[in-house]
Amino acid sequence: MYNARLSELFDEIADMLSLDEKSDRRFEVLAYRKAAMTIGSMQEDIGEIYKKEGVDGLMRLPGIGKGISASIREYIETGRMRKYDSLKEKYPIDFNAITRVPGIGAKQAFKLYKALKIRNIEDLKKAIAKHRISKIAGFGEKSENEISKGIMQLESSKGRMPIGTALPEAEALVKRLNESGLVERAAIGGSTRRMKETVGDLDILVTSSHADRVIKFISKLDEVQDVTLSGPTKTTVWLKIGISCDIRVVKDKSFGAALQYFTGNKDHNVKVRQIAIKKGYKLNEYGMFDKKGRNVSGPEEESIYSKLGMDIMDPEMREDLGEVELSIRHKLPRIVQINDIKGDLHVHTDHSDGYNSITEMAEYAKSLGRQYIGITDHTKSEYVAHGMNDAQFRKHFDDIDRANELVKGIRILKSAEIDILKDGSLDLKDSTLEMMDYRLASVHTSLAMSKVDMTRRVITAIESGYVDILAHPTDRIINTRNPIDMDLDKVFQSAHDNNVVLEVDGHPDRMDLNDENIRKAKEYNAKFSISTDSHRTTHLNMMRYGVSTAKRAWVTPEIVINAMDVGRMLKELSG
């Protein structure tokens, strides 16, 4: 896997080029930054792309042209990159680590090196201990303190936070702001609003005519551990849960422009702003202004897009993956919405490792407007999860029959989360499998198999004729466990050939398939089941994470089986 390393190399090249005093190379710097971003955020291995499609394949990636693709090729072929090596001779600094400290960029890092030979975080810490930073020209007492604090925060944070933790925290902050009586509107922006599976920080937008009081109010919130910076319209705070939060205050008439500005990723925003320029406008977070400086946008986000002749798209789509162009041509797809979801096909109960009973899960699902749920308790190989054997499942199905009698207005379906064993066989007898309305299967054990073996294992299960849904196909746990090594192209092809649906497990620890893999599966005409993998009633609310993940991959409702009525859904599964 070359992505992480190459992304770091290009970021460092950008850092080092920005130090060139003889010529202005800021656009070159920008180009390397963009390439680093592209490669760093890809999940597909760039080495594989090069192996399959050569330099042409590399040049199809956004921000990668002739020069950078040649450097990638050189690095993959030889393990070295001359451009990087020669720059590094001049600047022997660990820019990647040092510039991660808030307030230190390439230039400050170079100053630290020139003055005190600081090359890495360890050197920096030693210099702070001896109070030597504040003596350097361009630094002072305050910056030394800030750097010291920044290093501590860096070391205590666990990197990007899963959306399942970040979103509820952001929602709680918005609620507090709304209850403060100081704001007109408060909204979540940034990657949290785009529902990225992990977020680096929180962005919150507030409209108020008392910005100063809002900023002060925020600094005193229980959730806030420390104020990083604070100006008249913007503040950054470090939250106790271990993530930074930017809060921006604008006037209410700027709400739409500001929300638009703080939602799209960088590339999306740059493109929209370029369109504005072409049409003779200037777009910023305060509004869209014509040549005479008049604000031509309304108070809502939609007015920005409509004024530019574009259709507004859901936040999940605003990542410059073609949505801008389609929006101009009024050809945006109608992607799946939470209200399209009619059932949940991955639900555990206290019959295996869940917390609530069948009827409790059904009642709760009904209260959320679901028309059906599938009970998918574990099978016997999952003994830590109290998996059931064939005899126990037969009794379990009687219990489901009784629950269907008890709870009216929702259909409870018989299923199981069947273990795919090491050889690809399933963990229950065929006769038991035939008693189910549908069958969900997944890999839980022996995760360290070779790619060839794992691919064969999963495909064997898919071809058994007894699998309807492949649950959390890659088996990864965010920030904890890597995806299993498996040839996804082959698995997706086999799933399509055998009418097996792929799950989008919306549990925020899993998000599996993720957005990028869903996009890939769509190329194989996959169908999807968006589910919660619930283990207690309240987990059934996590459907929004799965739906947003599907939205990020532009999934339309026609290919989501649980957006169908129960009859049509079951028919679809039986092929």
Add this chain to the structure above:
DNA sequence: GCCGTTTTCGGCCCGACTGTTTTCAGTCG
């Protein structure tokens, strides 16, 4: 260095905040 409804040269988004300046560069998103 990249890119193209401004197509192979000439642009490349835009603004806030901070610290140490002595009028603004550096950093960040």
